Amino acid sequence: MKPLAEMAEAVLRCAGGREKTALSRAFAAEWRVAREAGERPEIGTANPPMHPARPAAPELLSPRDVPQRKPGTPEGRIALLHAVAHIELNAVDLHWDIIARFTDTKMPIGFYDDWVKAADEESKHFNLMADCLEELGSFYGALPAHAGMWRAAEDTATDFMGRLAVVPMVLEARGLDVTPGMIKLFKQAKAASAVAALETIYAEEVAHVAYGSKWFHFLCGRHELDPKDQFHMLVGRYFHADLKPPFNEEKRAEAGIPPDFYWPLTA
Numbered sequence: 001m002k003p004l005a006e007m008a009e010a011v012l013r014c015a016g017g018r019e020k021t022a023l024s025r026a027f028a029a030e031w032r033v034a035r036e037a038g039e040r041p042e043i044g045t046a047n048p049p050m051h052p053a054r055p056a057a058p059e060l061l062s063p064r065d066v067p068q069r070k071p072g073t074p075e076g077r078i079a080l081l082h083a084v085a086h087i088e089l090n091a092v093d094l095h096w097d098i099i100a101r102f103t104d105t106k107m108p109i110g111f112y113d114d115w116v117k118a119a120d121e122e123s124k125h126f127n128l129m130a131d132c133l134e135e136l137g138s139f140y141g142a143l144p145a146h147a148g149m150w151r152a153a154e155d156t157a158t159d160f161m162g163r164l165a166v167v168p169m170v171l172e173a174r175g176l177d178v179t180p181g182m183i184k185l186f187k188q189a190k191a192a193s194a195v196a197a198l199e200t201i202y203a204e205e206v207a208h209v210a211y212g213s214k215w216f217h218f219l220c221g222r223h224e225l226d227p228k229d230q231f232h233m234l235v236g237r238y239f240h241a242d243l244k245p246p247f248n249e250e251k252r253a254e255a256g257i258p259p260d261f262y263w264p265l266t267a
């Protein structure tokens with residue numbers, strides 16, 4: 001099996017949505033089998049691209065140019081699933097990117113176990129969303145999508161702790177806030193497969209936020225830094241907006257993000 005960082009780079013350089021997630025899941029399975037056999041596979045180093053390869057469609061637009069659709073209509077629900085599919089595909093790349101980009105910092109092998117598992121789950125999430133879209137007569141790529149999603153990765157490309165603060169602890173934590181409302185909307189529409197898919201996503205995303213919090217605190221401890229102060233400083237530096245309540249305080253707590261981390265960052 002090739003070193004993990006090289007696997008990560010291969011996923012980042014794979015353009016197609018289904019192709020990227022298939023490769024991601026195959027590599028994650030290889031890693032899991034090796035780890036369950038008690039092996040410590042090599043991490044190695046890689047040369048991750050500044051922008052991961054993506055399919056020709058969807059067209060990527062600035063958020064203000066992405067048309068808004070009413071969530072209570074079939075078109076609105078397709079647009080919402082399309083937006084989630086796009087987020088999940090970005091998340092696949094984000095998790096492999098954190099594996100490939102920061103190999104200069106020596107980390108315990110559990111760090112890699114966590115992000116490989118998260119990347120595998122994001123790949124499943126993308127496939128679930130793509131399946132739901134196809135069931136509704138659409139597909140990933142049929143609508144335009146937000147261009148700004150990779151911004152956080154670019155901004156934190158040389159700051160490992162900044163990456164952990166912004167991606168899992170701000171962006172993925174935001175997913176915990178908004179997913180229950182989406183589940184309710186699809187329940188009202190009696191869209192059973194979308195409800196089941198979103199419930200899977202909601203259940204699994206708590207762990208991704210928790211991995212972020214765990215490794216952020218680990219690095220703070222290694223450098224004798226106060227985690228809350230560091231978090232506020234790094235989010236202020238790399239995240240260009242206020243955090244928006246309402247927060248899912250219960251799930252955030254379950255994921256290891258206490259209220260005094262996020263409330264001071266609201267407007």
Ligand SMILES: [Fe+2]
Pocket residue numbers: 088091121122125201205
């Ligand atoms: Fe996800």
Ligand SMILES: [Fe+2]
Pocket residue numbers: 091118122172205208
């Ligand atoms: Fe996630």
